[in-house]
Amino acid sequence: xxxxxxxxxxxxxxxxxxxxxxxxxxxxxxxxxxxxxxxxxxxxxxxxxxxxxxxxxxxxxxxxxxxxxxxxxxxxxxxxxxxxxxxxxxxxxxxxxxxxxxxxxxxxxxxxxxxxxxxxxxxxxxxxxxxxxxxxxxxxxxxxxxxxxxxxxxxxxxxxxxxxxxxxxxxxxxxxxxxxxxxxxxxxxxxxxxxxxxxxxxxxxxxxxxxxxxxxxxxxxxxxxxxxxxxxxxxxxxxxxxxxxxxxxxxxxxxxxxxxxxxxxxxxxxxxxxxxxxxxxxxxxxxxxxxxxxxxxxxxxxxxxxxxxxxxxxxxxxxxxxxxxxxxxxxxxxxxxxxxxxxxxxxxxxxx
Numbered sequence: 001x002x003x004x005x006x007x008x009x010x011x012x013x014x015x016x017x018x019x020x021x022x023x024x025x026x027x028x029x030x031x032x033x034x035x036x037x038x039x040x041x042x043x044x045x046x047x048x049x050x051x052x053x054x055x056x057x058x059x060x061x062x063x064x065x066x067x068x069x070x071x072x073x074x075x076x077x078x079x080x081x082x083x084x085x086x087x088x089x090x091x092x093x094x095x096x097x098x099x100x101x102x103x104x105x106x107x108x109x110x111x112x113x114x115x116x117x118x119x120x121x122x123x124x125x126x127x128x129x130x131x132x133x134x135x136x137x138x139x140x141x142x143x144x145x146x147x148x149x150x151x152x153x154x155x156x157x158x159x160x161x162x163x164x165x166x167x168x169x170x171x172x173x174x175x176x177x178x179x180x181x182x183x184x185x186x187x188x189x190x191x192x193x194x195x196x197x198x199x200x201x202x203x204x205x206x207x208x209x210x211x212x213x214x215x216x217x218x219x220x221x222x223x224x225x226x227x228x229x230x231x232x233x234x235x236x237x238x239x240x241x242x243x244x245x246x247x248x249x250x251x252x253x254x255x256x257x258x259x260x261x262x263x264x265x266x267x268x269x270x271x272x273x274x275x276x277x278x279x280x281x282x283x284x285x286x287x288x289x290x291x292x293x294x295x296x297x298x299x300x301x302x303x304x305x306x307x308x309x310x311x312x313x314x315x316x317x318x319x320x321x322x323x324x325x326x327x328x329x330x331x332x333x334x335x336x337x338x339x340x341x342x343x344x345x346x347x348x349x350x351x352x
C-alpha cells in the first residue's frame with residue numbers, strides 16, 4: 001500500500017504544472033493614488049478622496065493575484081501623486097532598489113496615482129540598475145466606484161511583474177490592458193480609463209494574465225543608465241522648473257525661478273519648443289549666468305529639432321528631443337548631478 005501511495009504521489013508531481021510549485025515572488029509597493037481612493041458612493045467615479053485604502057485591503061480585494069505569484073505588500077507612501085516631491089521620489093527609488101537586490105524578489109508592482117505616474121516611472125527607469133520587472137499601476141476610478149478599474153489593473157500588473165518575459169524590458173506602466181515603456185508613456189485624459197498613451201505605441205498588451213509583446217525601447221534605461229540611486233545623496237535633486245509657453249509672455253517667471261535657485265529652466269514652448277523673440281534675451285542672459293535652458297514643447301507629439309528656428313549651439317541651449325516637459329525636468333535634474341556642460345546634457349537627451 002505504501003508503495004502505491006508513493007507511486008501515485010510521484011505521478012501527480014509530474015502531472016502538475018511547474019508553475020504551481022515555483023511561482024515567482026512579487027512585492028506590491030503601495031504609494032496611494034486613485035487606486036487606493038474612496039468616493040462617497042458607488043456612482044462617484046470622478047469625485048473622491050485619493051490615498052485612503054491601505055495596501056493589505058488592495059491585495060485582499062483581488063485574491064486571484066495569489067494564483068499568479070507569491071504576493072506580499074509594503075506601504076511605502078500614502079499620498080495623492082500630485083503631492084510627491086523629490087523627497088518621496090528618492091525615498092521610493094531607494095526602497096525599490098533595496099527590494100530588487102534581494103534574490104527572493106522576482107518583480108515589483110508599484111501602485112501609484114496617475115497624475116505623476118509617468119514621472120515616477122521615468123525616474124525609476126533612470127536610476128535603478130536591475131533587469132527585474134518594475135511595473136507601475138493605478139486606476140482612473142476609486143476602489144469604491146461601481147465599475148472600478150483598479151482590481152483588474154492590479155491583477156494584470158502582478159501578472160506582468162511575475163512574467164519571465166518581462167525581464168530586461170525596463171520600468172513599465174500597466175494601464176487598461178496596455179504595457180507602456182516608462183520613457184514615453186503619458187497621461188492624455190483625466191476622466192476615462194484609457195488615460196495613458198505613447199506616441200511611439202505600447203510595448204505590448206496584457207490579456208487574461210498573459211503578456212504579448214510588440215516592440216522594445218531603443219533608449220538607455222535601468223542597467224544601461226549612467227545614473228544610479230545609490231550614488232545620489234540627500235533628499236533633494238538640483239532644482240529645475242518649467243515655464244509654459246504661450247502668447248504675450250513675461251520674462252518675470254524665468255527670472256523669478258533663477259532668483260529662487262533654479263539650476264535649469266525647461267521652456268515648454270509652442271510648436272518646436274519655440275521661444276518668442278522678446279523672451280530670447282532673457283534666456284540667453286540666464287544661460288550666461290549658469291542656468292541651463294532646455295527647450296521642450298507643449299505639443300504632445302513629435303520632437304524638438306535642434307538649431308531649427310533657434311541657434312541652440314550658439315546660445316548654449318539644450319533641446320528635450322521627444323521628452324515632454326515634465327520628463328525633461330527629471331532628466332535635467334539628474335544630468336545636473338553629474339555635469340553643467342550643455343553639450344553633455346544634450347548627449348543625455350539623445351540617449352535617454
